[in-house]
Amino acid sequence: MTLRIAIAGILLEANRFAPVTARADFDAYLMQRGESLGAFAQLMGLASAANDELDIEFVPILVAGAESGGPLDHADYLELVAEIETGLRDNGPLDGVFLFAHGAGLTTELDDLDGDYFGRVRAVVGPDVPIVAELDLHANLSDAMVEHADLLVGYRTNPHVDVADRAKECIVSLCRLIAGERIEVAYQRLPLITSQIAQLTGPGTPYQAVIDHGEALRAKRAALANVTLLSGFSFADTAYNGFAVYVAAWGDSDLAISTCDALARDLWVRRSDFAVDPMTVEDAVRHEKSAQAGNLPGPRIYADVADNPGGGGRGNTIHLLKGFLDAGLPGVIAGVYYDPALVADANRQGEGAHFQARFNSAEPSPLSGTLDCPAIVERLFIGDFINGPGVQAGERVKLGECCLLSLGEGHVKVVVVSYRNQVFNPGFFTCAGLDPTRAKAIIVKSRGHFRAGFAELAGPEEIFEVDAPGLCTADIASVEWSNLPSPTYPMDIDTSWSSNVILKPSPSGSNLAGDAA
16 A cells, blocks of 8 residues: 655744744745655655655655744744645645654744644644654754654754654654554653753764663664654753653553663763863964964864854854954965855955955844955855755755955955855855865854764864854853753753653553653
8 A cells, every 4th residue: 555645844943042034044945845845855865765665655745944043933934834734635635744843943922833833733634644753953852742743753963964864764663653553652851951062973972972872772672663862952942941852662651761761861960071161262263373383284174163053143253253364374264154245245346356345234143243354356156056975965055146255365265155054064165166175274154064074174183163252152151041941950050850751641641650760
């Protein structure tokens, strides 16, 4: 029998402190329907699942995504979710639904975009059609998300290079649910948030240690359908922020509860391991001066982590750039800076023109700062290319009208774009005609996803995280939180916690598993 599985999704990682996200941001970043959504789904790993002896007809509805930003305008959200609801109704009957989601969405009226749209999907398809959703590792797990989806599957890598693998896992599990297998879900949130730069996975990281523990337990028990450990996105600033443990087991509630309990306890014991100590701008300048004085080979990569567009940063703060520029450090390339007004000015000047560049002349965020600097327009171009290695490999990148500027005495070259985006790989520089392998230092507007794309260019010892002012500061204790649970570690260093696993209720079951010893 051919299984008809709908594909839909709204993806937004919302930073409560950033300017409002609008429908136009989705139109510029990701808006897939019909045949184009089918191609996108194939890229995301769904086709490989269907080819593994599963007879599936994918029914594309709508997948809409925007670069991380502020809460989505609520009217725009209602417009997007209404299209999904209509598409589900018009394309029934369905055997199952697969949702692409992020899990840290807000609207200007809702603190739980994802839980709300999961509930709207459930209302359309009814209680008997299984729903499985793929979540970003930075999702904030809400009770509504758990309630309305039969299964949630989060990424296990950061940088996120396992998106296709997790999508395939979702489809395989969805088919088992359609076939009538019963799944039991246990979960809990911990009063623990961490800096975004503490959430990298890989050898030696605390996050990897907890993920490895979960996968080791899963390897021992075939009944464990999924173990998801969500670090969360603190800048959403919601009542359900915090690390979350979500465990699903085929037909075994006791196994789901005990596994969730063990992993949560392990995570809490390791909580102090997530402390970070990034460079300041002054540290970065001193370090690069010393490296160049010692003729150390480059490039060295300096990540402007507090201004990461992938976390809602504006992608245009000038503090690190100004530090390198004032120091007269040669061989520096920087990107990508989001400043449509500056790109427009460069276009008016024309290639080869000398002019006084003003960064952020039309930027509303006071953290971005302004910078006036003599510049040469080296190149005007349209940023449109296929992502290279690393995160979102194979996807099309659209940066709009762009320019390459040579600043000051020509020591620093900056790629300026019209569509906000974080840097994933060297293609964000080569599209401007730059050769990153020849640079001494590279400033990237990114938190960590660039690491996968630049792996062949710079090892971990050549990558430095710099915390300048920005909407995604690594200094989480300095943020004026409004909605986080209280107390929360590490802002409240003496926060106490005891395991309290919640079992997702069955029609006749209790939902509180209590303190599982």
